[in-house]
Amino acid sequence: MAKTSVQYLCSECGWSGPKWYGRCPECGQWGTIEEFHEARPAAATRTAAPGRTSRTKALSVGDGALRPITEVGTESVSRIPTGFCEFDRVLGGGIVPGSVVLVAGEPGIGKSTLLLETAGNVARARRDGAVLYVSGEESQAQVRMRAARIGAVEGNLLLAATTDLATVLGLIERERPALAIVDSAQTIVSQDVDGISGGSTQVREVASALIDTAKTLDVPVLLVGHVTKDGSIAGPRTLEHLVDVVCQFEGDSETALRMLRAVKNRFGPTDEVGCFDMSGEGIEEVRDPAGLFLSPADAPVEGTCVTFTLDGHRSLPIEVQALVTTSVLPTPRRAVNGVDANRIAMLTAVLYRHGRINLLSNDLYVSTIAGGLAKEPACDLAIVAALASAARSRAIPRTTCAIGEISLTGQVRPAPRLEHRLREAARLGFTTAVVPPLRRPVDVPGLRLVEVVTLRDALDALGLAKR
Incomplete structure (x- = not known):
């Protein structure tokens, strides 16, 4: 027993x-x-081997189980497009047959909507095969309502509402779908092991069974995962080690912007990011996110400056806005959004010491557009320029951007992959870029580069120095 x-x-x-x-x-x-x-499984008969004790019996293996690595074929695997170029970018070109992809994110961020719309896209493109969507959180009628809202109703999209692992595995084995989606790993329960739903034992058993079925039948599986309050994936850490790809679906609930990042990827890079826009009709991919992070104003506005930050291989424009007011409080207020508050305190001191602009007794408000993040050190020059522009009441031209890190000594330091940022700036119509000294010549057609060594030089180049 x-x-x-x-x-x-x-x-x-x-x-x-x-x-x-x-x-x-x-x-x-x-x-x-x-x-x-x-x-605990009952202990098997111990193998009688001199000097060795084992609970597992050895099986006789045929000669076909071993092959020299030089004889293993290198045929390219045909990936399955998801219907989203941004999703395919993060996965490395599409879904690999037989792989298990874990998509994790906070509640209400749009994981189920993204995967249901992906199921509709795959079902629409592959009429010769079915797509299986298993929901352990919603009924079939609820999933059907959401599919109708986002336009994912297809005849070969099969819906199942169950929390039993054996039923899920039986459906996958019987239908042999082109794609299987399980929503979610924490709601599926195996009757063969003890433990509460969503516990370590259950999640490990569910993941192991789905991975074994996916590898055996060559059926790709997209698995939804919950996260804890601190943002980490719920369940045992072995869940992330078992699956092939781990994607994190992030975003601010107050904005429509959603970002999909690959935390782990056995079939592609892990520094790619996909941009999506959440709307009432579903999720739309944003192939060119420049319009999301830049204000639509055509005329220059004081207190704003544009910089370019890196997110994976993608260079994103970030508009930094600053407001400087006279403080009526004993301790001046510092309010930031999308910017590191400690960084603002340091840059304010550097601006006073090396830029001759005193903002230590003023209330400072610094923010970015549409939930963008300007926490990279290369955004320092744009933040200081926005603060100086607001303090001097002088607007920076809309066709000018600033990229560079500022040290405590007032020096402007180089930014990584500067040429990649500059080419994106030229593509978006910027004509002038204030940058650190270049280590090698960079030729970007249509973009005039102004090299600055110190913060004082940068303020002079932007027309913000004290007259």
């Missing part, structure tokens, strides 16, 4: 241990530790 061991599991983050705690030692939540009994 199989023995059972008592384990204590956190329902919030998946931590497990042999002792009960009122507060989870991993995530710090109170009252989330629950007891469950995990069955």
Whole structure:
């Protein structure tokens, strides 16, 4: 008879241990530790081998199991397009047959909508095969309503609402779909192991069974994963090691911008990012996100400056806006959005010491457009330029951008992959770029480069120096 061991599991983050705690030692939540009994398989007959003890019997393996690496074929695998160029970019060119992709994100961020629309795109493009969508959180009618709203209703898109792992595996084996989507890993339960739904034991068993089925039948599986309050993927960390690709779906609930990043990818790069726009009709990909991060104003406005930041292989324009007011408080206020607050404090001191612009007693408000992030050091020059523009009430031309890091000594330091940023600036119509000293000549047609060594030089080039 199989023995059972008592384990204590956190329902919030998946931590497990042999002792009960009122507060989870991993995530710090109170009252989330629950007891469950995990069955241990009976010990098999020990193999009688001199000097060796093992619980697993060795099986006789045929000669075909081993092949020299030089005889293994290198035929290219035909990837399955998702219907989203941005999604294909993150995956490395599409979905690899037999792979398991884990898509994780916060509740309500749009994971299910993205994958349901992907299922509709694949079903529309592959009329010769079915696409299976398994939901453990919604009924078939609820999924049908959402599919009708986003335009993903197709005849060969099969829906199933179940939380039983055996049923899910049976549907995949019977239908042999071109793509299978399971929403989500924390809601599917296996009857063969103990443990609560979403616990470490259940999630590990569900992932292992789906991976084994995907590899055996050569069926790609997209698996939805929940995240904890700190943003990490819920369940055991082995879940991320088992799957082939781990994608993080990020975004601010107050904005429509969504970013898809590859945290792990066995079939492509991990520094790609895809941009999406969340709307009432579903999710739309944004192939050129420049319009999202730049204000539509044509005339120059004081207190604004544009820079270019890197997100993976993509260079994104970020517009930094600053507002400087006279403070009526004993301690001046510093309010930021999309910018590091500690960085603002340091740049304000550097601007006072080396730029001769005193903003230490003023209230400073610094923000970016549409949820963009200007936390990269290469955005320092644009932040200082925006602050100086607001303080001097002088607008920077809309066709001018600033890229560079500012040190505590007032020096303008180089930014990584500067040429890539400059070519993107030229493509968007910028004619002047204030940059650090170039290590080698860079020729960007249509873009005039103004090299500056110090912060004072940069303010002179932008027309913001004290007269």
